[in-house]
Each structure stands twice: as C-alpha cells, then as structure tokens.
Amino acid sequence: MELYGQESRSIPQKIIIHFIELLLLWLSFWLLFQDGGNRIANVIHISNSLEGYDRRIIIFAFNLITFIRLGYMMTFLLKRKIQWEESVSVPFAFALYYIGFSLFVLPTSKPLDALDVIAVVLFLVGSVLNSGGEILRGRWKKNPENKGKIYTKGFFKYSRHINYFGDLLWVSAYAIITRNWYAISVPIFLFCFFAFFNAPKLDAYLKKKYGKGYDDYAKSTKMLIPFIY
Structure with a gap:
C-alpha cells in the first residue's frame, strides 16, 4: 500500500476514521468509569481496582487530547490520499491507545x-x-x-x-x-x-x-x- 506522493482530501475515509475513534472514546469511558471495567475484568480475569481513579482520569484526558489533536491534523494538515485499508488500520492503532491503556490501568491502585x-x-x-x-x-x-x-x-x-x-x-x-x-x-x-x-x-x-x-x-x-x- 503506497502512502506517499498521492494527494487527496479523502473525506469518506476521514469520516469513517473519526466515527470509529468516537466509538473507541466511548468504550474507553465505559471501561474506566462505568460498568465496563468490571465486565471486562471478569472476562479476562484481572482485578479492577477502585483506588486508581486519578490515573483513570489522566488516561481519559490523554485520550481526549489525542483525539482532538490528531483529528485536527488529519482534517486540516494531512494532504496525502488515505487508502480505504487505512479506514481500519488507523482506528486499530488508536484502539491500542484508547482501549489498550484503559485496560492496562484497571488493576492499578498506586497513588500518583x-x-x-x-x-x-x-x-x-x-x-x-x-x-x-x-x-x-x-x-x-x-x-x-x-x-x-x-x-x-x-x-x-x-x-x-x-x-x-x-x-x-x-x-x-x-x-x-x-x-x-x-x-x-x-x-x-x-x-x-x-x-x-x-x-x-x-x-x-x-x-x-x-x-x-x-x-x-x-x-x-x-x-x-x-x-x-
């Protein structure tokens, strides 16, 4: 998949990527602050500490800042063509950040x-x-x-x-x-x-x-x- 040298606004691809990212943000909120943490912890057999709330706030703040920052860059600064395959691969990368780190922080109770x-x-x-x-x-x-x-x-x-x-x-x-x-x-x-x-x-x-x-x-x-x- 050639990524460089082709210019395009790629509006449909960007819309799909932003939509999936919003879904991932909601999932991260569900994991960090709602019942999602308990449900997933039971499925994958990890603890869900209730003492690491400050860390969860920081992780979600990171998620929001990353979403806004990279959303701006993709919308206004990225000039190259976005391949349709990237409509899946790019959100997958963000899933590692939004969902992956939300899962990693669940068992943590250490104070800041x-x-x-x-x-x-x-x-x-x-x-x-x-x-x-x-x-x-x-x-x-x-x-x-x-x-x-x-x-x-x-x-x-x-x-x-x-x-x-x-x-x-x-x-x-x-x-x-x-x-x-x-x-x-x-x-x-x-x-x-x-x-x-x-x-x-x-x-x-x-x-x-x-x-x-x-x-x-x-x-x-x-x-x-x-x-x-």
Missing part, C-alpha cells in the same frame, strides 16, 4: 507520584513535537517560494522524523501512567515500527523526491531520536 508528573510532561512535550512540528511544516509549505524544497526547519532540524519521536514520547507517557509492565509493549512496538519500517520507507520516498537535498539533510540529522539515532 513524581514519576506521573514526568509522564504528563512527556505527554505534553510529545504532543507539541508531533502536532507543532506538523503545523509549522504546513505553514512553511504554503509559501510558494518553498515549492520543491525539503523542510528542515523548526523541530525537524533535530530529527528527520521528529513527529514520530513525539509519538514515542506521548505513547510512553500513557504506559507510565498505567504502572503496568505489560503496557511497555506498546511504545516498544511503536519504536520498532517507526525505526525499521515507517521511517525507512518515508526516507526512501523523500530521497527519490528531493535527491541531493535530502541526502545532505540525512547526513547531518538523525533519523528518529535527536542526536542519538
């Missing part, structure tokens, strides 16, 4: 502490890197003088895929808030997906599109993690 403050900061920083980077790049691309040039400014001067690094930060914040070791599997999976599949695939497309300009950029800028990798 300094590590959770760090997690909230990570979530905010990751969100700014991801959405802020895309917004700044979108504004830059609207300038006719920049047509045919590769964007290497703003947050993207620290990493060629700083938006993906932002994703890793805010998803890791979710995992920390749950205080569930199993939750670590989600950011680990996301890192592997970005590092070994999505980022190299996008690199190949950008190299083909921008040629030497992209080669020079790649030589001086790390692929994913600023100054490291």
Whole structure:
C-alpha cells in the first residue's frame, strides 16, 4: 500500500476514521468509569481496582487530547490520499491507545507520584513535537517560494522524523501512567515500527523526491531520536 506522493482530501475515509475513534472514546469511558471495567475484568480475569481513579482520569484526558489533536491534523494538515485499508488500520492503532491503556490501568491502585508528573510532561512535550512540528511544516509549505524544497526547519532540524519521536514520547507517557509492565509493549512496538519500517520507507520516498537535498539533510540529522539515532 503506497502512502506517499498521492494527494487527496479523502473525506469518506476521514469520516469513517473519526466515527470509529468516537466509538473507541466511548468504550474507553465505559471501561474506566462505568460498568465496563468490571465486565471486562471478569472476562479476562484481572482485578479492577477502585483506588486508581486519578490515573483513570489522566488516561481519559490523554485520550481526549489525542483525539482532538490528531483529528485536527488529519482534517486540516494531512494532504496525502488515505487508502480505504487505512479506514481500519488507523482506528486499530488508536484502539491500542484508547482501549489498550484503559485496560492496562484497571488493576492499578498506586497513588500518583513524581514519576506521573514526568509522564504528563512527556505527554505534553510529545504532543507539541508531533502536532507543532506538523503545523509549522504546513505553514512553511504554503509559501510558494518553498515549492520543491525539503523542510528542515523548526523541530525537524533535530530529527528527520521528529513527529514520530513525539509519538514515542506521548505513547510512553500513557504506559507510565498505567504502572503496568505489560503496557511497555506498546511504545516498544511503536519504536520498532517507526525505526525499521515507517521511517525507512518515508526516507526512501523523500530521497527519490528531493535527491541531493535530502541526502545532505540525512547526513547531518538523525533519523528518529535527536542526536542519538
């Protein structure tokens, strides 16, 4: 499935994705604050602690912010064509966040502490890197003088895929808030997906599109993690 190089508004696909995401948000609320937690806990044989209410509020707040932020980006910033297959695959990814982390936090009764403050900061920083980077790049691309040039400014001067690094930060914040070791599997999976599949695939497309300009950029800028990798 080729994702890059084709422009389209893809309105039907976006409507389907947003509808499924709203359904997932409702399911996460049902799990966290209504009878869903008890029902699912009985089915999958886990405890449903009633002492981790603050963590559940933070997880749902993360869900709302992520829904609004990425909904805005998909509606107003995403210019490439969305394949019909993505109408299912994209909501599946969000199910990992909205539903997966809601399940991971159910057994947790540990009171909030300094590590959770760090997690909230990570979530905010990751969100700014991801959405802020895309917004700044979108504004830059609207300038006719920049047509045919590769964007290497703003947050993207620290990493060629700083938006993906932002994703890793805010998803890791979710995992920390749950205080569930199993939750670590989600950011680990996301890192592997970005590092070994999505980022190299996008690199190949950008190299083909921008040629030497992209080669020079790649030589001086790390692929994913600023100054490291």
